[in-house]
Amino acid sequence: MLTQSAHAASDRALIPGYRQPAHDKAGDWLRQCVVFVGVCAIVLPIFWITLTAFKLPKDVYSLSAAFNFTVTLENLRTVFEHPWNLGSKIVNSLVVATSTVLLAIPMATMAAYAFSRFEFRFKKTIFLVVIASQFIPAAVIVLPYFLMFKQLGMLDTRSALVLVNMSIVLPYAVWMMKGFIDAVPVEIEESAMVDGAHRARVIWEIVVPTALPGIITAAVFCFTLTWNEFLFALIISKQDALTLPIGLIGFRTERGDLWELMAAGGILITAPMFILSLLVQKQFIQSLTAGSVR
Amino acid sequence: MTQISLRGLYKSFGATQVVRDLNLEIADQEFLVLLGPSGCGKTTTMRMVAGLEQATHGEIAFDGRRMNEVPTQSRDVAMVFQNYGLYPHMTVAENIGYPLKLRGINGADRQAAIERAADRVELGAYLQRRPRELSGGQRQRVALARSIVRTPKVFLMDEPLSNLDAKLRVAMRAEIKHLAYELQVTTLYVTHDQVEAMTLAHRVAIMKDGVIVQLASPEEIYDDPVNTYVAGFIGSPPMNLIEVNAQASWANAENGARIEVAAPRQGPITLGIRAEDVQLTDMDRAHFSVEVFAFELLGDSTLVTIKLGQTGVTVKGDKSLRLKFGDRVGVRLDPAHLYWFESATGLRIR
Numbered sequence: 347m348l349t350q351s352a353h354a355a356s357d358r359a360l361i362p363g364y365r366q367p368a369h370d371k372a373g374d375w376l377r378q379c380v381v382f383v384g385v386c387a388i389v390l391p392i393f394w395i396t397l398t399a400f401k402l403p404k405d406v407y408s409l410s411a412a413f414n415f416t417v418t419l420e421n422l423r424t425v426f427e428h429p430w431n432l433g434s435k436i437v438n439s440l441v442v443a444t445s446t447v448l449l450a451i452p453m454a455t456m457a458a459y460a461f462s463r464f465e466f467r468f469k470k471t472i473f474l475v476v477i478a479s480q481f482i483p484a485a486v487i488v489l490p491y492f493l494m495f496k497q498l499g500m501l502d503t504r505s506a507l508v509l510v511n512m513s514i515v516l517p518y519a520v521w522m523m524k525g526f527i528d529a530v531p532v533e534i535e536e537s538a539m540v541d542g543a544h545r546a547r548v549i550w551e552i553v554v555p556t557a558l559p560g561i562i563t564a565a566v567f568c569f570t571l572t573w574n575e576f577l578f579a580l581i582i583s584k585q586d587a588l589t590l591p592i593g594l595i596g597f598r599t600e601r602g603d604l605w606e607l608m609a610a611g612g613i614l615i616t617a618p619m620f621i622l623s624l625l626v627q628k629q630f631i632q633s634l635t636a637g638s639v640r
Numbered sequence: 641m642t643q644i645s646l647r648g649l650y651k652s653f654g655a656t657q658v659v660r661d662l663n664l665e666i667a668d669q670e671f672l673v674l675l676g677p678s679g680c681g682k683t684t685t686m687r688m689v690a691g692l693e694q695a696t697h698g699e700i701a702f703d704g705r706r707m708n709e710v711p712t713q714s715r716d717v718a719m720v721f722q723n724y725g726l727y728p729h730m731t732v733a734e735n736i737g738y739p740l741k742l743r744g745i746n747g748a749d750r751q752a753a754i755e756r757a758a759d760r761v762e763l764g765a766y767l768q769r770r771p772r773e774l775s776g777g778q779r780q781r782v783a784l785a786r787s788i789v790r791t792p793k794v795f796l797m798d799e800p801l802s803n804l805d806a807k808l809r810v811a812m813r814a815e816i817k818h819l820a821y822e823l824q825v826t827t828l829y830v831t832h833d834q835v836e837a838m839t840l841a842h843r844v845a846i847m848k849d850g851v852i853v854q855l856a857s858p859e860e861i862y863d864d865p866v867n868t869y870v871a872g873f874i875g876s877p878p879m880n881l882i883e884v885n886a887q888a889s890w891a892n893a894e895n896g897a898r899i900e901v902a903a904p905r906q907g908p909i910t911l912g913i914r915a916e917d918v919q920l921t922d923m924d925r926a927h928f929s930v931e932v933f934a935f936e937l938l939g940d941s942t943l944v945t946i947k948l949g950q951t952g953v954t955v956k957g958d959k960s961l962r963l964k965f966g967d968r969v970g971v972r973l974d975p976a977h978l979y980w981f982e983s984a985t986g987l988r989i990r
């Protein structure tokens with residue numbers, strides 16, 4: 347033992363400048379400040395919108411009524427009335443987002459499986475093209491879309507919005523899901539094949555359940571993207587297929603911005619996402635930590 | 641009741657040839673072990689039998705029927721993987737029952753078969769657990785139970801014990817041996833552990849660089865190795881291989897030690913001798929004397945390592961033997977148990 351520790355001491359002496367790192371207290375403090383500022387930047391606007399949604403119009407601009415105001419549910423009622431009609435817009439948003447996810451996720455799962463498991467020519471290039479399609483600014487392709495749907499007589503329809511949203515969402519979903527499927531050990535697929543399962547059954551009974559947390563994560567992500575999508579909905583929908591985010595600009599009127607109504611609409615947009623994310627939080631964390639605990 | 645024939649089997653991955661002209665007949669109910677270091681092509685060979693890899697050339701046949709084009713799921717083989725290959729989202733019972741589910745066996749029949757298989761590997765109490773709640777040994781049992789829940793044509797086992805700790809490995813080895821005896825299904829077993837090969841196999845195929853070097857019973861492989869590769873792989877400790885320069889009636893070791901044995905030819909030659917055939921004796925009977933390099937107690941015996949130049953030689957000693965570093969011992973090589981190999985090629989000289 348003695349000779350061993352003597353060895354260790356002399357080894358250290360051989361490394362010039364060897365020094366045990368000290369505890370950096372200033373760094374700790376700085377890190378906490380950065381985190382605090384970051385949290386404020388995210389939470390305060392949401393907090394402010396929530397307050398505004400329950401204010402009377404006269405209290406909205408009043409600093410003295412910033413926290414001390416009469417609570418009203420009037421705004422949440424008004425937004426459902428003529429001319430705002432947020433109800434039909436919520437239905438549109440729900441239909442478009444749900445349909446997009448229901449179509450995109452199975453397609454993305456199959457594409458991701460192919461990219462993850464099969465070898466084929468130009469695989470890397472094709473995958474790169476799929477990802478790169480996301481780098482094209484929406485503003486560049488919105489006009490061709492508009493003209494195409496006009497030709498097809500699909501302007502101002504939910505189907506058109508679903509198609510457009512699929513084009514936005516699919517590359518993300520394929521890319522995310524390839525990662526999740528990569529993490530499923532090939533061995534369990536081979537195991538299932540030896541046990542007697544065909545490829546389709548292997549995917550349905552083994553790969554999908556194992557990658558389910560990831561698939562749910564991708565689905566939520568796609569739903570959120572579609573739910574919040576603004577530019578395409580603005581150009582393609584006009585009256586019948588208007589979605590919630592477009593409904594919000596209606597509150598900018600000639601009489602000025604109706605902040606209390608916009609805030610109430612904002613809550614209606616945010617709340618479903620908030621509830622959805624609470625519901626899938628467990629899955630989400632599971633999928634993020636998968637692999638590290640396996 | 642399946643006989644496996646591998647004829648002129650080749651497998652390449654790109655430019656790398658992993659298996660080269662492999663010919664092997666595995667008899668019905670035989671337990672055949674493919675033994676070799678990692679990268680020797682043994683797992684690839686097994687995967688070709690399972691249909692998980694396609695042979696580049698050659699034929700795989702079960703009972704004379706060509707299987708190359710038959711997909712994995714139709715070959716009716718069962719396989720135990722090194723990492724168990726359990727389905728993480730299914731319970732133990734569902735894992736074991738999956739092959740039956742795929743064959744349309746449902747309800748009480750399936751349940752009964754699952755319980756029978758689970759009891760056989762003593763897993764009855766764990767049927768409702770998920771794989772992540774089990775220890776490594778238990779997971780391996782689930783994999784075994786899943787493979788015996790139906791009676792497949794062929795069992796394939798890919799290093800099934802190498803992820804287990806040493807103690808468990810010995811216990812599971814005995815269980816696998818017993819299962820093979822009970823079930824009497826043709827088994828192909830892949831391992832890099834020569835002890836597993838020696839204990840389990842009816843016949844062992846030792847592989848190197850994609851080729852079978854020797855195919856024989858464990859006894860024959862131990863007693864009659866064809867080259868230094870096999871001799872150095874089998875046995876624990878493996879055979880001592882000493883480079884010597886042979887003269888008319890004696891041979892000189894690297895450090896100049898003179899060994900009074902008659903070699904089959906003169907010049908550089910490799911002398912092989914097993915640790916149990918090297919004797920530690922008094923100086924007048926010894927071939928040479930040398931200092932002890934290391935002395936190890938094993939409980940039932942002792943191991944003494946001596947050095948002839950750079951070459952370590954292991955000697956198996958009596959359990960009561962006690963030696964210290966630097967003790968001088970007389971060494972005698974039992975002339976009746978010497979093996980001779982060509983130094984250049986490693987091939988046995990008979």
